[in-house]
Amino acid sequence: MEKQFNSSESLALITEMIQKAKKEAAGDGSFQFLLWGWVIAICNFGHYGLAKSGFEMPYVVWLAIIPASIWSFTHAYRERRKARLKSHLDDMLGQLWITVFSAMIIVLAFMGTLGFNHSPVILVLAGIGVFCSGALIKDKSVKLGGLVLFLGAIVGFLMPIDEQYLVAGVSIVLGYLFPGYLLKSKFKNRV
Template sequence: MPDELLYREGGSGEKMTEAESLALISQMIQSARDEHHENGRGWRTWGWILFIASAGTFLMLEYEVKGSYFLWNLALPVGIFFMVLAGLRRKKIRKNLTYAQELLDRIGLGFFASLLAMVVGVNVFFIFSTSEGGIDFWGFFYILYGFWMYIHGSALKFRPLVYGAILNWIAGIAMFGVPEMKYKMLIGAVAVLLGYLVPGYLLYFQSKRQKK
């Protein structure tokens, strides 16, 4: 437990009791739950980006449209752009982040760094590989998405996000058994629709009810 949590507010130097420390931690976690993605905006934004990329790629492959993968090349930079905007907006509104809020933000940063590393790694493989065979990597992306959702769903104690995480894990595993790319994208679109967008809109409607 951080040392600063052991002393009462006001700088008196008097140690807090165990019950007071637990109450403070509980209040801090509750504050983070109320503050972090309270209206599901982040999940709805990423949900639409990933859904359009997945469903769009499926349709382009189904109708044999050239350049079908350009949607995925756009998805990550567009998503990061919106994420940075949201971070700047939040810091303008509230400069002092709670410990739990800052921890969730750092987990999100680690997730996107891992995602970017995977994208770079896949591109490096295709640039330098001399093998005629491809690399079946799409399932790993959705397994990683599931990890991100599970962490946030657990922290917020919001079950739809946890269920969405499980759905994305299942979708990621299923993709390794599906040979055709267009059906991988169809599986991904369904997983994002039910795993990202549905929980995101549930959070949005929940926040609307709480404000009434």
């Protein structure tokens, strides 16, 4: 025999189900923040260090993006396939980051036209992605990370090109890694 719920029990059950669905939909978004935060920070700091030491091709460190991209896309694909709940939020976040990534590729393709002042522009684009992600998942620390990236872009535009890599590295640590670790901690507490 099925149990009959009164109105407050029904409301409590519905609320609990919605909360569970929100938790699963939001997932542990920290993976991408942490992966890209570490890779991009290391590449920026590596480029800066190599350029300051007089290395002829400091940009070689950016080849680390290739395996990181493969790992990122593979992880996202696997997570999407095993998710029991595919939400509009997941689709929005995916489309947002595909758009940001595409814009970054365009900027990098024309970095010579930009006088190699591409790092601050990349920070602006990353800031848009991070801030909007924070708004979509309703997380203030992620939104703050986006604002940090915007501030880093402003500082970067005021610096010589080699120094922009140092500014970008620090901005990525503060704007990607800190929010990423906070998301990871919040996810562990939710589950």
